[in-house]
Amino acid sequence: MAISMYEASAPVFTRMIGNLRNMLVKADAHAKARGYEVDVLVESRLAPDMFPLRRQVQIASDAAKGSMARLAGRDVPSWDDTETTMAQLIERLDKTLEYLAGFSPDQVDGSEERQVVVKTRMRELRFTGLQYLQGFAVPNLYFHVVTSYNILRHNGVELGKMDFLGGT
């Protein structure tokens, strides 16, 4: 017995995207309770040369959908990054959860050795499915979810570690 590629991807991505969604809902409630425009948070960032919350959420969504598609050998769907409000970002994550739910274990299992090619601005990266999952897809998703959490915490939104870990 061991961990299947499906178990190591779909449920992990689904939990993280769902937790990120719940954090945005809490951020929305916090802003309303404090009487400020919630969309201020959407443009908040931790450093001038880091992405704002909006891009962190879009990239987390892209990381989850792109990783599942690549592991399953499907084309990666391209979604325009047009969200400018918290409500739209929550919708984007709902759409992501719906997309993730469309994969079954038989589409992903056995992809350990499947070649995965990721095109970046600089070059093409080539991985086996397993290298891609553990060395790129999973850490990249965690990076953008934790950074979203940190942007919200830095701005006073009341979140705790369990909002991040959730559903364990």
Add this chain to the structure above:
Amino acid sequence: MAISMYEASAPVFTRMIGNLRNMLVKADAHAKARGYEVDVLVESRLAPDMFPLRRQVQIASDAAKGSMARLAGRDVPSWDDTETTMAQLIERLDKTLEYLAGFSPDQVDGSEERQVVVKTRMRELRFTGLQYLQGFAVPNLYFHVVTSYNILRHNGVELGKMDFLGGT
């Protein structure tokens, strides 16, 4: 074929702790180049009720060593959290890397169904090895490594995504 419990833990933890170590080395060089006391960074935090870098690094270290020990069915070694300088935090991570290197696949493989008990201040959490690894150990480690990265970036240390992903 699938992913073994060892493959899903030791190399992932080792890469992340090694990357965190390298970030601290860069932070040290950055502070020296800018002419400020590097230990200021050690006490930096993103919100008044979040842990400073010092505790983020100690918890990342604890997460890595504790998770490996629990999956292998060993006692979790207790290390005092006495570090107060960047140099000492780097040493702590070196010690963590040494500890992680002491596990072999046969000690960890097959732990998917092993019962893992984690005692928190509030209660005892019980997991199977697989639930523990994916639902707690891995996300918790990423949380503290990414938050360390964000604390350093927020303070102007020149890091990029590859410093976090590293070694892929």
